[in-house]
Amino acid sequence: MKQTTETTPTFFCPVCRCKEYVIVCREVPDFRFRVDGVWSSARCLNCNVIYLVAPLDDSKSPCPPPVYSQHSTPDVTPLQGKGLSGKMKEYIRKSILKKHGYNIEKGNCFLGKLLQFFPQIVLKAQWGQIIFPSAMPHGRLLDIGCGNGRFLNIMGKLGWLIYGVEPDPESALIAQTTSGALIYPSLDEIKALPFQFDIITMNHVLEHIQTPREVLNACWLLLKPAGKIAISTPNWGSLCRKVFNKYWYGLDAPRHKILYECGTLKTLLQESGFSEHIISTTSIREGMVSFRKSYFFRFGRSPSTIIKTSWFFVSMLAELCTSSLGEEIIAWARKK
Template structure:
């Protein structure tokens, strides 16, 4: 990859407010997969905005080069469930019954109150909330996931009663998902023949930051949602605690793949441009400990090998950092590592 140049084009103005940007971080390399080039992230000069974007950015017909060594959307092999995991799954299901109305057989059972135990473990609770993309149960509801990868989340939500469909640009991921019997299309959303008012829910997890024209994407999401349908979107929060702590070493900068990075204000403005007026935005600590470890590794070594793990003392420190962030959110609720947007049509 070192001898393959990525052709770029300028992105001088903020796509939300039209103002120009000042350099936030310069001379950034790809710390994860070795894509060629050095990159600059700019931040909108409008204090009421704060959008961050890559300038210059890869041309649309060249962006594939940034993914040449990218991890494929394969499946992680889960170890067999032992006693502890089976107990956790029971508590998880009770929590989902209490909060999101899943597992009809548990909703009227006294056992459902076991779900309150997850409130003692905020990191685990954040993982479980994310596992259903913050969507309440809608048996038989039609759900589309954009950027579905190998279909892990589609399979799980299908088991909870949704009628699931997916889209992904990665042909290997699509083939993997289809081998499981999932209804998955290859390509991007605008290439699909969906009619108006088709879906009860559309979910987009860690995709919008890769998209050069996010207004166009979310406008299409709005069109294909039924009245009362829900858009659930998750993306990194560029104003998180981790971003402030690690600066140019923060994992989620991820040049040149992350083209645009959002904060609470800008993700709200983006959704409004697409037509959403009824929305809820929060930030979360989901996977924050892993993010801290990866960012720390980048600060020390300049790179991070995906999936590498710290030793025992490192794990304890990173879990403590996540607990600190959880406490911080009680005072500064916009400092979590991930943004979650729920928009209702």
């Protein structure tokens, strides 16, 4: 179907303020939480980000707190394993931590490097964290949108000095209690601190932010010279999105306000004062959850075993051709 350029004095791109756009997903309902209404997503014709044409006001609470917020105590498996299987998992985890530079007894750094070819094993060993910074003794880490503090808990045990930003007071209290980190309700309070950070992380946060340029500029100021920022966010350029479009699980209207591809996120980071960008995506094969959810949104039923198996092999073939079709973008960049 032919796409037409639209302009309006009411809506504009939240990243570059351009008023010219093309609708890419029209009248999408909230498949996930059934919030009343429909929303359209548009591609900005200037900076190419995908944005919700009329995002829902946050004060209307578009997501039920028990589901979307993290009000449960985080479960962080200790390094010690029990039994033969547990000992093997422990050795694998310690090998991967050694590869990241952590001073861990046992483990094998060479094995940790070899395991990078098996992303699902690495992800499980990293407690499910796709953002996993290398060791830095006494380094200061700020996690924006820290939820119940699970990531901070892990990083604190590995020697980082940990801080968090979490606007939900119940999640923030859990994070502070379980991790020992100082948790602040917004970046404004962080700006008053008398020190800067070695790394700032945002795990599935950027897509919820209506003013990403302002937030990234604030991160730049909060980082030490040559400090790093690490971001994970849904990939608009993913294979699953290309297949399902408005039914794609990662679209998540009306909560995901801006979506990025590798190129658009890199440009935004460059314009915010960051360099030495490393932009990648997760393995396409790791997107099976998104595939199952998207399939259910589209057809109203779960995919059969044959369909799931077919998708797995299609994903493998696609991965041989390109590395940019994964479900999530992982971006690392350094303050200039």
